[in-house]
Amino acid sequence: MKIAIMGFGTVGSGAYEVTKFASDIEVVKILDIVVRKGYEDIADKFTKDLNDITSDPEIELVIEAMGGVDTPRKFVLECLNAGKHVVTPNKNLISACFGELTETAKKNGVQLRFTPAAGGGIPWLYNLLRTKRCDEVTEVKGIVNGTCNYILDAMHDNGADFDEMLATAKELGYAEANPASDIEGTDTLRKTVISSNLAYGTVIKEEDVPCYGIDTIKACDVAYLKEKGLVPRLMMNSKLENGVVSAYVEPVAFKETSLEANVKTNNNLITLTGVNVGTLSFYGQGAGMMPTGQSVVQDVIDIKDGIDMYALAGGDADVKVDNESAVHRYYIRHDNMCEHIEPLIESYEEKDGIFYCISKPISVVEMHKMGNHRKEKGRDMFFAALDE
Amino acid sequence: MKIAIMGFGTVGSGAYEVTKFASDIEVVKILDIVVRKGYEDIADKFTKDLNDITSDPEIELVIEAMGGVDTPRKFVLECLNAGKHVVTPNKNLISACFGELTETAKKNGVQLRFTPAAGGGIPWLYNLLRTKRCDEVTEVKGIVNGTCNYILDAMHDNGADFDEMLATAKELGYAEANPASDIEGTDTLRKTVISSNLAYGTVIKEEDVPCYGIDTIKACDVAYLKEKGLVPRLMMNSKLENGVVSAYVEPVAFKETSLEANVKTNNNLITLTGVNVGTLSFYGQGAGMMPTGQSVVQDVIDIKDGIDMYALAGGDADVKVDNESAVHRYYIRHDNMCEHIEPLIESYEEKDGIFYCISKPISVVEMHKMGNHRKEKGRDMFFAALDE
Structure with missing residues (x-):
């Protein structure tokens, strides 16, 4: 099968490298503004003109690895309308334009696949869909952002503060120069939308999913939780119950003997619950050139x-x-x-003017409203649901 | 697709129940000596004559869920030679007759599949094969026996002794009346042979794989390890290095912050390492009517x-x-x-005439030889490799 790659950065070139391990897949065109260093010997495959791909009848499939939403959306629509299958790891694109893109693929009788868009190298979305063939999925949840997990795991291990570990994550290449979408939970939110849509056959919207990240966590939170045998993790949460989907992103404090608490460095752990299969979890690299490249090529x-x-x-x-x-x-x-907080609190300890509280049962909606309100006011606060 | 089921016990009836969740699969014949209680309404599907299945041209696929080796081998060969696809969760059969059965399937242009034979409800073997399409698998390992994990986890949690927890496992239905193949490691051995064969494209023999179970573990072992922050687990181990496979079954002492140490009750955790994908683990129910039935139907x-x-x-x-x-x-x-043991020991503690030792590096071959020798002599001994 002759294929093209649009965007030859980390994931695009990773996918190219992995095609060398596969049979009968040939990359014949690469769309990018420059020839990537180290790839001068295949400079003839590079083009800056999308038309070289869409008008080539030999190309049956296009990998989109450009990143962003607007340009990839336009290019992917053009490829689908030109009768090309499309594989993309682009979670921003799929989360924002799921309905439009799947419709366009269907209309043109081609496939749109995006297994690496949630879970990176982990065959999560693929197995989620496979499970549905003879089961009913009632829940999807998990650690789906490696940057946050690296920071939380390091803070738990060495007692360091958030800013310090975020800086280390950047140095190691686990966090981007602008890490906002990771630490504020937006990246996890997108993977929650995508996973929920595939699990339940829905088209849910990003703006309907409450999201609270880890950007307000401090060393004192991690230390307090550790003393109680708890470990914080940023979680995708999603359930289908009585025809209603609950879906939200928030930090969760897990017992130190849980699987989630023992997910190290930048790894992911993603779980589904099925009526027949029960609990099924997938663990591995949620990002990275070769793991994600591998997942792209599996879709191909x-x-x-x-x-x-x-x-x-x-x-x-x-x-x-x-x-x-x-x-x-x-x-x-x-x-x-x-007076807004006190009625909600079951018990608390005060140390140096800081209140460490365990709340009464509160709805996610109410908790996020309070958290976001305080964040807007610039007040100091962090919360994590208790896994119990 | 019209299919038949041979053997209508726990897994056979589980598979039947799960077919109700799937499209276009109809069970038309069930081979068993009795009509299972609760299935009187489909008594007309039951037969005691294999010929009713092999000679029915409408039946394209047969599920073998009889258990054992000799009769299933004969029946599966007859089905394959009659041009029927076969799906089986029977690890004993696949481990012992892998070469013969796959050859026969190939010769007849039909498929032989056995995803539930290792991992039960977990899509382990399926994903192992899928990974190979664009990767090289260099290692497979994991907790693949739920009975042993239930016993080890309970001993760690409550300090109970082996016999007591084995009895509880039997009461709960996690262990069979004769649990020898579980606790002596034979069940794990078979899954090691099957997983290795699929991972590396080999046909390795059961007798070439050293196997030491957990039947000699005592409460004092678990307590000693716990004091050191370690948790024992029975492990499938298998690596491909420089064209040589090392494969063996033995207890391993994991750090309490590892994933393996935190696998609870009768769950499984199975891991592969690929050159491209890195480490990929699968967690879930390794047995049980509906999870295993679900995995059978996925193969169908x-x-x-x-x-x-x-x-x-x-x-x-x-x-x-x-x-x-x-x-x-x-x-x-x-x-x-x-004088046989002392030269191998790096450090030890003696309590009440019992020696708790950490060894120098020893080869698996030598360690198993020593362990088996002592077991034959009826001497008191247990060992577990240190995961380091």
Whole structure:
């Protein structure tokens, strides 16, 4: 099968390298503004003109690895409309344009696949869809952002503060120069939208999914939780119950003997619950050139071999997002015990003017509202749901 | 697709129940000596005559869920030779007759699949084969026996002794009346042979794989290890290095912050290492009516949909098993410090006439020889490799 790659950065070139391990896949065109260093010997494959790909009848499939939303959306639509299958690891694109892109693929009788868009190198979305063939998935959850996990794991191990570990994560290449989408939870949010859509056959919207990241966590939070045998992790949460989806992103404090608490460095651990299969978890590298490149190429091979698991993605289930029934006790750290917070607190300790609290059961909606309000006011606060 | 089920016990009836969640699969014949209680309404599907299945041209696929080796081997060969695809969760059969059965399937142009034979409800073997399409697998390892994990986890949690927890496991249905193949490691051995064969494209023999179980572990072992922050687990171990496979089954003492140490009750955790994908682990129910039934039906659906992942199983790689290069430090508990053991010991503590030792690096071959020798002599001993 002759294929093209659009965007030859880390993931694009990783996918190219992995195609060397596969049979019958040939990269014939690469769309990028420059010839990547080290690839001068295949400079003739490079082009800056999308038309060289869309108008080439020999190219059956295009890998989109450009990043961003607007340009990739335009280019992917052009490829789909030109009758090319598309594989993309681009979670921003899939989360924002899932309905439009799957519709366009269907209309043109081609496949759109995006297994690496959640879980990176882990065959998470693929197995999620495969499970659905003879099961009903009722829950998806997990650690899906390696940057956050690296920071939280390091803080737990060495007692360092957030800024210090974020700087180390940047040095190691685990965090980008602008890490906002990781630490504020937006990246996890997108993977929650994508995973929920495939799990339940829905098209849920990013703005309906409450999201609280780890950007306000401090060394004192991690130390307090550690003393209680707890470890914080940033979690994708999503359940289907009585026809209603609850989906949200927030830090969760896990017992130190849980699998989640023992996910090290930048790894991911993603879990589904099925009526028949029970609990099924997948662990591995959620990012990186070769793992993600490998996952891209697995999707390419599936298309080449006629394995159409994504036909099960659905996208027409009439299901609304409602988090009113999602209720937890929370760990809350804040700097003043005002009349808004006090009625919600079950017990607390005060140290140096800081309140370390365990709340009564609070709904996710209420907790996030409070957290975001305090964040807007520039007040000092962090919370994490208790896994119990 | 019209299918038949041979053997309608826990897994056979579980598979039947799961077919109700799948599209276009109809069970038309069930081979068993009795009509299972609760299935009187489909008594007309039951037969005692294999010929009713093999001679029915409408039946394209047969599920073998009888258990054992000799009769299933004969029946599966008859089905394959009659041009039926076969799906089986029978690890004893596949471990013992892998070469013969895959050859027969190939000859008849049908598929033989056995994803539930290692990992039960976990799509382990399927994903192992899928990974190979654009990667090189260099290692497979894991917790693949739920009975042993239940016992070890309970001993660690509550300090109970082996016999007591084995009895509880039997009561809960996690262990069979005769648990020898679980606790002596034979079940794990078979899954090691099957996983290695698929990972490396080999046909290795059960008798070439050293195996030491958990039947000699005592509460004092678990307590001693716990004091050192270690947790014992029975492990499948297998590596491909420089064209040589090392494969063996033995207890391993893991740090309490590892994933393996935190696998609870009767769950499994199975891991592969690939050159491209890195470390990839799968966690879930390694047994049980609905999880295993679900995995059987997934294989059926793959065959129905023309997904021939098992074509990658190979079976012709010329690779020998050699454990000489597999060397670990071991925890060893024994009852006399004789001249055979003392030179191998790096450090030890003596309590009440029992020696709790950490060994110098010892090869797996030598350690197992010593362990088996002592077991034959009826001497008190247990060992576990240190994961370091």
